[in-house]
Amino acid sequence: MKLHVIIPLCALLTLTQQTPSRDVNCRCELTHSEKAFPHDKLSTAEDSASKCNSNVTPQKTLELESLLLGLERRVPQLQEDVSVLEREDDGQLYSVLSLLVVENELLEIKQLINRLNRTMLAHQWLTTNTTNELDDLRAEMQELETYDTMQVVKRQQDNQRLKRDLDKCMHGLQPTTQPTQPPHGYCPHGQFRNVTGPRVYTAGEYPGSYAYGAWGRDPKPEAGKENFYWMVVLTSGNKFSNYVRFYSSLSALIVGVSTPGNIQIHSSNPTTNTIQGPNVVLYGGALYYNCYNQDAVCRFNLTTKAVTTLRLAKGTRFNSKGNFCHLDDCYLFTDLDLATDESGVWVIYTTTQDFGYMVLSKVEEPLALGQTWRTSVYKQGVTNTFMACGVLYATRYVNKDTEEIFYSFDTTTGVERFNLGIFINKMSPNIYSLNYSPVDQMLHAYCNSYMVSYKVLFL
Incomplete structure (x- = not known):
């Protein structure tokens, strides 16, 4: 019995000694000829570029x-x-x-x-x-380009250049189609064609203080006030104001020297017949605006200090129920938009019976509602309107840098157009008031406390 146990043990010992050892180390050496990419230098270059963009x-x-x-x-x-x-x-x-x-x-x-x-x-x-910063940045970028051994960036630049050339070629071969629509009504300057500028960009004497407001010139100024500029800022919650401020010239407005200063409508703000909303105009020595808490136009005579009111049609939306809007925002208390052109004062609004579509009415002097036109454009799809030579123009928000004049309604011919495609380069994301001045053919815009003007080009 003992003999049988001894023999298997001997065989096991023999097999164990013959099995090779598994304790084997395997090493691989990788030789990389490329230099390590300097991520810290790239981060510094990005910071420098961002700083340049913010400074210039x-x-x-x-x-x-x-x-x-x-x-x-x-x-x-x-x-x-x-x-x-x-x-x-x-x-x-x-x-x-x-x-x-x-x-x-x-x-x-x-x-x-x-x-x-x-x-x-x-x-x-x-x-x-x-x-100096650009010279340093150029040297750093040239050094970083040496790490692009496969020339990926160079090929991307070549592709972008080729794409630009192809786009230019394609657009250059297509002739501009002449408009077939009937001409607009008579305008002494010709047909409205484009807007250039900005020509003026200033914060005036209240930089950053009042986001909502309006400014411009009187198309029918009183004697001795031909060069005056006016400004209204909404001093109470970006909604209300109780005075209009005057400047003897454009340079006085830019440097913030007001002469003759403020002309007050009322000592309280807001109260009956004070200003509500930014859509204000001056014409013939009188200020026209949306009366406080009313569906009515107020006319404030600068000489007599008297206020008269013109009640609009029943159902007119007011108190921020028919504002100008875009997808991200609506502009408070822009239900009534007052506008001026060569012929006088206009008011743009909407009513419940018009289901939100824009309505245009002529305001006759001293204060009466004249002829009225109804349009096919929804008011809350518009950001601003203005008048020029009896033609209503409407704008819409494209992005924070661009506004488009996309629509026109000719009160002489009744023709509407939805494809004008005239773009305005904005200096601030939102234009809270926009008014045309027939005195110098300028568009005066009030944008987030800045006063900006654009030149209107006629054919």
């Missing part, structure tokens, strides 16, 4: 252009005032009033030049600093 903006260039434009318009006015003063010389004493006018002109020009000098110095420093 179109607004800064337009600020300088606005100041130059204001100076360009102010100097001829000074020459005219000096000529008046010379004509009043009787050999002994100049007119005290004319001397004061010239003194005020010189003071405002000096303030404008000082602000222009400060702006130019800031721009010179920004130009020098940005040039």
Whole structure:
């Protein structure tokens, strides 16, 4: 019995000694000839590019252009005032009033030049600093391009260049189709064709203070006020105001020197017959606006300080029930939009019986409702309207940088168009008021506390 146990143990010992060892190490060496990509340098280059984009903006260039434009318009006015003063010389004493006018002109020009000098110095420093940063950024990017051994970036750039050339070729071969629609009604300037600019971009004397407001010129100014600009800011919750502010010239508005200052409608704000909403216009020495808490147009006479009201049709939407809107936002208390053109004052609104579609009415002087037209465009699908030569134009929101004038309604022919395709370059995401000035063919926009103007081009 013991012999049988011993034999298997011996066999097991023999087999164990013959089995090879499994303790074997296997090593592979990988040789990589490429340099490690410097992610820290790429991150630094991205930060530098972002800093350049935030420092160099179109607004800064337009600020300088606005100041130059204001100076360009102010100097001829000074020459005219000096000529008046010379004509009043009787050999002994100049007119005290004319001397004061010239003194005020010189003071405002000096303030404008000082602000222009400060702006130019800031721009010179920004130009020098940005040039150095761009040179450093270019050198860093050239160094980073050496890591692109497979030339992926170069091929992408070549493809983009080829695509641009193809698009340019395709569009260049297609002739522009002439419009077949009947012409608009008579306009002394010709047919509305385009909008360029901005020509003026300024925060005025209240930078960043009042998001909603309106500004512009009187198409039918009183004697001695031909160069005046007016401004209304909604000082109570971006909804209400109780005064209109005047400036003797564009440069005075830019530098924030108000003459003759505020003309108050009422000491309280808001109260009966004060301003509600940003859609305000000035015409013939009177301010037209949506009366506080009413479906009515108010007319405030700047000379007599009297307020008269014009009640609109029954069912007119007001108190933010028929606003201008786009997909992301509606503009508070824009139910009634007042507009001016060569012929006078207009009001754009909507009613419950018109199911939200825009209605246009002529406001006759001194204050009466004239002819009314009904349109086929939904008011809450529109962001703003304005009038020019008896034609209603409507805008819509494209993106934060662009607004499109897409619609027109000709009150002479009754023709509507929905495909105008005229684009406005915005300086702020939202335009809260937009009004055409027939005095100089400019569009005056109020955007998030900034005053911006565009030149209207006629054919």
